[in-house]
Amino acid sequence: MASFKIPQRFIIMLGIACLIIGFISVFLLQVTHGEIDLNGSHTSDIFYLNGGKSYSIAAVGTNHPFGSGGGEFTLYSSNGVEALRLYIEFSFDGDSDWITVYVGGFKVQTSGNYYFQYVEDYNTVYSPAKITVEESLVESLIGVDPFDLMIIGFVLVFGGAFLPDMLGWVRDRLPKSTPRTEEESLETEVYSDPNDFEISSLEFDEISCPTCGHITDGMYCEQCGTQLREFD
Numbered sequence: 001m002a003s004f005k006i007p008q009r010f011i012i013m014l015g016i017a018c019l020i021i022g023f024i025s026v027f028l029l030q031v032t033h034g035e036i037d038l039n040g041s042h043t044s045d046i047f048y049l050n051g052g053k054s055y056s057i058a059a060v061g062t063n064h065p066f067g068s069g070g071g072e073f074t075l076y077s078s079n080g081v082e083a084l085r086l087y088i089e090f091s092f093d094g095d096s097d098w099i100t101v102y103v104g105g106f107k108v109q110t111s112g113n114y115y116f117q118y119v120e121d122y123n124t125v126y127s128p129a130k131i132t133v134e135e136s137l138v139e140s141l142i143g144v145d146p147f148d149l150m151i152i153g154f155v156l157v158f159g160g161a162f163l164p165d166m167l168g169w170v171r172d173r174l175p176k177s178t179p180r181t182e183e184e185s186l187e188t189e190v191y192s193d194p195n196d197f198e199i200s201s202l203e204f205d206e207i208s209c210p211t212c213g214h215i216t217d218g219m220y221c222e223q224c225g226t227q228l229r230e231f232d
Contacts, residue, residue, distance in 0.1 A: 015156025030056075034116060035132040038069065038125065042118045046078055047133070051111040057104040058132050059090035066094030067125035071118055073104065075133075078113035092125060 033055070034044040049055060057073055068091035075084035088103040108114065118131050207228050208214070209221040216222055219229050 011156050011159060012161060015153045015158075017153070019153035019157070030058075030134040030136060033133045033135060034114075035060075035130050036116070036118055038118075038120070038123060038129045038131065042120065044115045044117075044133070046113045046115045049108050049111065049114050049133075051109055052107060053135065054105060054107055056102050056134050056136075057086070057088060057106070058134055059088075059092075059101045059103055059129060060132055061092045061099045061101075061125060061127055061129040062097065063127045064094050064097055065092035065099055065125055065127035065129055067092060067123075067127075069120065069123040069125055069129070071120040071122075073116060073118055073131070075106070075108075075114055075116045077110075078115065083108055083114065087121075088131075092127070092129070 033049065034047040036042050036044050059069070068089070070087070070089035073084075073086045073088050074082060077083055084106050086104050086106070090101045090103050092099050092101065116131075116133060206215050206217045209216065209224065209226055209228060211226045212221065212224045214221050214223040216228070220227055
């Protein structure tokens, strides 16, 4: 199994890379498509979304935000047709200067221009805060959801770790060829020369042995072993 060490390590390293990139993409590597300021207009600008891709809704607070809020998030196509309606809630603990809280996710069926509105139900956040629509940078570039990427990474790490055991299991269940015995090998060698068959198929006239007088039609005398005929 030594020959599988290099591909095994490569598979495990690739899986670890997928896990790390997927995990980071969920929280850090995000592209913002649209946003509203909770202290300003609650209708976003128009932005473009791709059909079938995953997008997240986040509440972003700065300057050590503390407090909570909630309200109705509604996504519209650019011509005013409602595409999504969600009630979202979020809270900030004030421990960090900048905090992002993901409060929902969605997909759109059709690619096109969209905007969203946020109807606030309550708001006790004293620091600057906003509601955003974001997309993972990984999905934006290669079209793979970061959660799916982490699943792929887990499968690669698990599969790579047990690759030798799986290959051994398969090898043990393959039909095995039985080695030939020494007698079988000798038998094959004895009858592998076609000249033996040619000699045995020849017919001779009877001849008298010059040594002992025995009459035979063979190559040798059966009585004394004298050679009676010449080989061609």
